[in-house]
Amino acid sequence: MLYSTVPAHEKRAAFRQALSSGRLLRMPGAFNPLSARLIEQKGFDGVYISGAVIAADLGLPDIGLTTLTEVATRGGQISRMTNLPTLIDADTGFGEPMNVARTVQTLEDAGVSGLHIEDQVNPKRCGHLDGKAVVDADTAVKRIRAAVDARRDANLLIMARTDIRAADGLGAAIDRAKQLVDAGADAIFPEAMADLSEFEAMRAAVDVPMLANMTEFGKSELFSVSELESVGANLVIYPVSLLRIAMGAAERGLDALVAEGSLKSEVATMQTRARLYELVDYAGYNAFDSSVFDFEVPDAR
Ligand SMILES: C[C@](O)(C(=O)O)[C@H](CC(=O)O)C(=O)O
Numbered sequence: 141m142l143y144s145t146v147p148a149h150e151k152r153a154a155f156r157q158a159l160s161s162g163r164l165l166r167m168p169g170a171f172n173p174l175s176a177r178l179i180e181q182k183g184f185d186g187v188y189i190s191g192a193v194i195a196a197d198l199g200l201p202d203i204g205l206t207t208l209t210e211v212a213t214r215g216g217q218i219s220r221m222t223n224l225p226t227l228i229d230a231d232t233g234f235g236e237p238m239n240v241a242r243t244v245q246t247l248e249d250a251g252v253s254g255l256h257i258e259d260q261v262n263p264k265r266c267g268h269l270d271g272k273a274v275v276d277a278d279t280a281v282k283r284i285r286a287a288v289d290a291r292r293d294a295n296l297l298i299m300a301r302t303d304i305r306a307a308d309g310l311g312a313a314i315d316r317a318k319q320l321v322d323a324g325a326d327a328i329f330p331e332a333m334a335d336l337s338e339f340e341a342m343r344a345a346v347d348v349p350m351l352a353n354m355t356e357f358g359k360s361e362l363f364s365v366s367e368l369e370s371v372g373a374n375l376v377i378y379p380v381s382l383l384r385i386a387m388g389a390a391e392r393g394l395d396a397l398v399a400e401g402s403l404k405s406e407v408a409t410m411q412t413r414a415r416l417y418e419l420v421d422y423a424g425y426n427a428f429d430s431s432v433f434d435f436e437v438p439d440a441r
């Protein structure tokens with residue numbers, strides 16, 4: 141009822157432990173707090189909170205327009221709805237290294253389990269688009285050092301993302317990843333790897349957990365869980381997938397309403413009222429106050 145029952149520091153400790161297990165952790169992106177509950181019920185290992193989704197949700201492109209306050213608010217809303225660890229996209233850290241420090245503390249207060257900071261210039265863009273530019277190594281390293289020094293819970297995972305692969309190739313990505321790990325990054329997010337062998341090369345180069353980004357319509361092929369396991373990835377995100385699925389369904393539903401004058405034909409594919417009530421735990425609230433749920437719910441699954 142109401143919120144997650146696991147405090148943030150325990151989720152962070154559990155996340156650290158899971159990452160060291162050698163198992164590939166699967167973290168779909170939640171597009172709202174409710175979808176985080178679905179991700180948890182389906183048995184996933186964690187919840188990703190995507191910057192692209194936060195921006196898209198507000199009707200904005202993913203070019204660094206969202207503010208730290210907006211991102212932290214969403215991070216808190218999602219984190220408090222799930223017992224799973226959450227990993228949030230902190231983009232470039234919202235400014236200079238001192239801003240990065242504030243970003244880390246603000247996101248830590250929001251209850252996330254980890255965050256990633258990337259080495260793109262401001263304004264940033266989606267990592268799977270052409271024409272990205274990255275900052276020099278010194279600036280990238282300063283961002284990570286500031287992030288690591290700012291956290292108060294030693295288990296808050298600071299992940300360094302590098303976007304340099306698209307501009308300067310795999311060799312540069314490996315060099316950059318090593319520098320970021322030396323600067324204190326707990327994990328690495330090599331963005332826009334071209335194929336499995338690139339993940340494998342990155343894996344061999346650094347000895348911290350490595351993330352694979354399986355975003356659709358991007359630069360990377362959509363590798364399966366077992367393929368990613370075989371190259372030593374520790375974590376896989378499906379950052380925008382649930383939003384794409386939901387928006388695809390919404391668009392088809394609206395087309396049907398226009399064409400048919402009613403949504404009758406769509407009802408079979410909708411989440412039922414009963415399932416929604418199960419997900420938001422009406423029964424739990426009723427145990428607290430029996431007047432909450434004293435009605436019949438039609439259409440049980
Ligand atoms: C992971 C990512 O940073 C995100 O914001 O979810 C995006 C995803 C996307 O735009 O497909 C990225 O890869 O840059």
Ligand SMILES: [Mg+2]
Binds near residue numbers: 190191231
């Ligand atoms: Mg992003």
